[in-house]
Amino acid sequence: MTTKNIHEATLASVKEISETQAEFVIKPLYYGYGNTLGNSLRRVLLSSVKGAAITAFSIDGSNHEFAAIPGIREDVVDIMLNLKNIRFKVHSDAPVELNLEIKGDKQSEKDGDKRVVAGDIKLPADVEIANPNQVICHIDDPKKVLKMNFIVEAGRGYLTIDESSESRVHSDMIAIDAVFSPVLRVRYKVENTRVGQDTNLQQLTLTIDTDGTITPKEAFEEAAAILVNQYTALAGSTVVESTPAPGTHKEEDDSGLMLPIEELDLSARTANALLNNDIKTIRDLVMLSESDLKDLKGFGTKALDEVKEKLMELNI
Numbered sequence: 001m002t003t004k005n006i007h008e009a010t011l012a013s014v015k016e017i018s019e020t021q022a023e024f025v026i027k028p029l030y031y032g033y034g035n036t037l038g039n040s041l042r043r044v045l046l047s048s049v050k051g052a053a054i055t056a057f058s059i060d061g062s063n064h065e066f067a068a069i070p071g072i073r074e075d076v077v078d079i080m081l082n083l084k085n086i087r088f089k090v091h092s093d094a095p096v097e098l099n100l101e102i103k104g105d106k107q108s109e110k111d112g113d114k115r116v117v118a119g120d121i122k123l124p125a126d127v128e129i130a131n132p133n134q135v136i137c138h139i140d141d142p143k144k145v146l147k148m149n150f151i152v153e154a155g156r157g158y159l160t161i162d163e164s165s166e167s168r169v170h171s172d173m174i175a176i177d178a179v180f181s182p183v184l185r186v187r188y189k190v191e192n193t194r195v196g197q198d199t200n201l202q203q204l205t206l207t208i209d210t211d212g213t214i215t216p217k218e219a220f221e222e223a224a225a226i227l228v229n230q231y232t233a234l235a236g237s238t239v240v241e242s243t244p245a246p247g248t249h250k251e252e253d254d255s256g257l258m259l260p261i262e263e264l265d266l267s268a269r270t271a272n273a274l275l276n277n278d279i280k281t282i283r284d285l286v287m288l289s290e291s292d293l294k295d296l297k298g299f300g301t302k303a304l305d306e307v308k309e310k311l312m313e314l315n316i
Contacts (some may be wrong), residue, residue, distance in 0.1 A: 009033075014217060020209060022216035027193050027203035034190030034202035041206060042186040044223040050108070051213060052090040053156045053178035054083050056166045060147040065174050071104065071144030074115055074137045080176055082137065083150070086118045087130040087182070089213035091153050098190060100148040104139035113138035127152065130212035149173070155180040169204055183219050185209040194289045258283055264310045270303040286311070 008178075015023040029037065057080075062069050065076045074082075093147055100121045103112045116139060119132030137207055139146055151173065158179055165175035186208055193203040208216040259282050261274050276295045285307065293304055 009037075016216075017207075020212050020216065022208055022220075024206045024208070024216075024220055025203060026206070027299050028195045028198075028201040029204060031200050038190060038206060040127065040227060041220075041223055042188055044226050045183045045208060045219055046181060047157050047187045048226050049181055049183050049214070049219050049222050050154060050156050051180040051182040051211075052088040052152055053159075053180050054086065054088075054150050055153045055159060055178050056151040056170065056173035056175050057083060058149045058170070058173045063172065063174075064116035071141035072137050072142050076174070076186075079137050080174070082135055083176065084179065086133070086134050086136075087211040087213050088152050088263045089128040089130060090152055091126040093154055094261055095151050095153045096124065098122060098124075098127065098150045098152060100136075100146070100150075102139070102146050104142045104144045104146075113140040114142075121150070128213070152177070157181065166269055173261070182211045182214045183208060184211055261285060264307075266306060266310060267303075270299075271284050273298040273303055274307075310311060 009026055009029050011024060012027050013025045013027075017023060026037065056214070059076065059079070060070060062076055065080060068075050068232055072079075075225070098121050100116070100118050102114075102116055116136045117132060118129050118134040118136060120136075121127065121129065136148075137146070147169075155178070158181075159177060161175050161177040164177060186206065188207070189205045191203050191205070192199070193201050195201060208219055210216055261271060261280055261282060261284070264271075264282065264285075266274075273296065274285065276298060279288070279296075290304070290308075293299060293307065
């Protein structure tokens with residue numbers, strides 16, 4: 001079964017704000033689809049993108065989470081909370097065992113307690129830590145040797161402490177609940193937009209923050225792929241053919257849009273303003289909204305009115 005005439009939204013722009021934050025603009029969308037798509041992507045980004053986390057650990061001299069450890073400022077519960085904040089990138093689907101061994105040296109007597117951080121963990125080639133300065137604990141005895149072991153697993157979503165306990169690699173380890181998601185925050189904004197003469201459209205702006213183990217673009221693409229897979233499974237044999245967004249045309253549908261901008265017979269000043277902004281064909285022009293045209297350098301209100309009049313004459 002085939003259904004036609006569903007207009008095609010595009011990823012209009014990607015703005016990389018930092019290595020861990022990016023902004024994605026999707027348009028044009030039918031009215032109401034901005035919130036539908038934004039909410040779906042946000043939920044999947046926060047819950048289903050693959051990541052890695054510690055699921056169990058052990059400390060020499062301690063066999064349960066309520067114990068105090070001689071020579072360590074923090075108790076086991078405090079250490080457990082700190083371990084949850086370590087951000088791992090694991091290039092393996094199997095659980096990985098890591099270890100740490102460090103001594104409180106003389107520097108701790110002079111400068112205070114020795115700080116133990118995530119960067120002190122010994123890593124194999126297939127494991128990376130995005131925040132090596134994350135504090136694990138402090139050694140307040142210069143003679144203390146701290147030995148710890150960790151199990152790091154890849155997963156999606158949230159693993160409860162009961163599930164983690166049942167699947168422990170080593171039964172003598174302390175299980176820990178794990179948040180696998182590498183996406184820290186997702187915000188979205190829906191605004192009205194227009195394409196050509198159609199003003200009843202929306203654009204979705206999605207801002208994604210990650211923990212550094214994955215780029216925002218990778219997270220965005222994985223979330224979109226997850227949604228596609230889920231909806232494809234539900235669609236059965238029904239296929240929906242997409243068509244260009246309202247006010248846009250593909251080259252094969254209307255070759256006239258590929259004519260040079262000079263064919264509109266605009267005034268020299270208006271034509272030069274368009275050409276100077278790299279708008280060389282009629283298709284380039286109709287892809288812009290009225291607000292986009294107003295933002296063009298050297299393009300004033302009179303030029304805008306002239307362009308609108310010419311396009312109306314051509315019934316575009």
